[in-house]
Amino acid sequence: MKVLIANRGEIAVRVIRACRELGYPTVAVYSEADRAALHVLYADQAMPIGPAPSRESYLRIDRIVDAAKKAGADAIHPGYGFLAENAAFARACRDAGITFVGPSPESIEAMGSKTESRQRMKAAGVPVVPGLTEPVKSFDEIAAFARSAGLPIMIKASAGGGGKGLRFVEREQDLRSAFERVTSEAQSFFGDGAVYAEKFVPTPRHIEVQVLGDQHGNLVYVGERECTLQRRHQKVVEECPSPVVGAELRQKLGAMAVQAAKAVNYFSTGTIECLMGPDQQFYFLEMNTRLQVEHPVTEMVWSVDLVKEQLRVARGEKLTLRQEDLEPSGHAIECRIYAEDPARNFAPSPGLVRYLNLPEGPGVRNDNGVYSGYTVPVFYDPMLSKLICHAASRSEAITRMRRALLEYRVEGISTTIPFFSALMSHPDFAAAKFDTGFIDRHLRELTQERGANGHVDAAIAAAAILAFEESQQVRLPQSSDSTWKNAGRLDALKDRL
């Protein structure tokens, strides 16, 4: 099986690795901005698919299917983001006789619309968050829902996911602009402007369950993940297992997830996202019909390679994993390392990576998409890598993560590494005392720049030594320099000799 990866960056590299271990040749695709991206350098073959903006490249179904045909690929792995949850893409693959490494277009469709999936789950007896089950036709319906349910509410894109296309609204005067922003984001990111609203569930935890199924009706759950720590509705840290889920609750969550997946005849990897209150009451939020960004924490703890499983299932193989054989071991934490400046309200920080030192050693996994000398482009999601640490216990996983973050050094652009160092040292994180609002409430202490504690003299000394060494160097003339410059330099040299 020859596999084309319809994605970029670290996830494309991750999929290439799984393919290579299974002995499958790989085909990367790239936009004009990505000719020298790491996923291209890792692949056996690479096909251009258009200009830098995603809409003209990574979101172009026709060009990607065309590239697969030209390269002779028999399967397409969509990664996550871009076209991963696009039923039309899965269908276009099927129509072209290419295996889509993921669920059926019918399952994607059923779960892809948040409003439709809420209806299906309600019918299947799965608990859902109270709110609208149909997309609204106008702003008035949002306003009416806000009035009847009471603020705060969440306005969400029906086709949304991955933390994009949603807004939390607390004040009535913000309703309209939030509605307009979500509609506009929904249109531009998901190609569908439909939005709906849900009641906001206060101080919830965000727990999700990994499911894996084959095309023969077998489904298992592979534990849960704790994804409560979020910022702008984007997950920033994920853990497996959840520190608040015991064996009994895990079984309940797992049974609910399998039931939800069965209701849409699901196969491949998928994730059932839930909100859980302090009373451990949980609600179905949405199903992600794809691989998740945070899949590695599950892989580390449950000793399963989810990407390889996806590829096997896509070929029609039966699952060899049985529910009773699956046992968790230890604890894993993932930090999403972004090219963002925590000190400037997480403003994107694209640009040249001048220097890169990646963390290594026992229990450290870094699913990386960049290299030293690489320029992080402005066009895409600014995630550089996912750093995962696995250890026997949660507290050991935290200290291991702190150690790995110290080793991880990126120069040239700002990253979220200092933010994660602060978070990993926070006593409430160590005690697992947090909800989805934790990061926003502690943002100041987590993003304040750290004092140089006694190293200022060393830094001044180093800077002075380097300035001194530079002043001692005499630049030799280069042939490209003008004769005037060279004459001037020779003159300067005379004074020194």
Place this chain on the structure above:
Amino acid sequence: MKFIARHAGEEIPVEVERLADGYRVRIGDRWMHVDLVDAGRFLRSVRLEDGTQLALIHHRTGTTHEISLGDTTIHVDIVDPLSIKGRRGTEDMVAVGTLKALMPGRIVRVMATKGESVRKGAGLLVLEAMKMENEIQAPVDGVVDEVFVQAGQTVDNGADLVRIAPST
């Protein structure tokens, strides 16, 4: 060789002498023995008298040295006192009330029109960067003096967006 180091608003006299096994460095009135070696293009290993070792990443822009120690970054200006000729204060002055793009991106929508009065917090334009739409708001009450961009246009980091003349 003598230098002036500027750090955190302070000017500190420094002096560097090369020794057979490193350097003698004076910071203020304190002399210390420091060993510094290159570890590749950007990484430097600094070893202090008591054996403390710091792996730091060095980058120089003009006279500004950026020293990264992993969890903290220190900026130090090192200048040759003989070449200081009123260099300070030459930084570009930002025109009062000019909003600049804090990140490269694309202008999705422009709401502000020239000559319009705006209240603090009013939405002026929407900038899309890295898959997020960000509304740029008026920082003060005032009048829109100039709109430098149009919808659909891509802008670089630091590009002028809108100028507001604050109302007095």
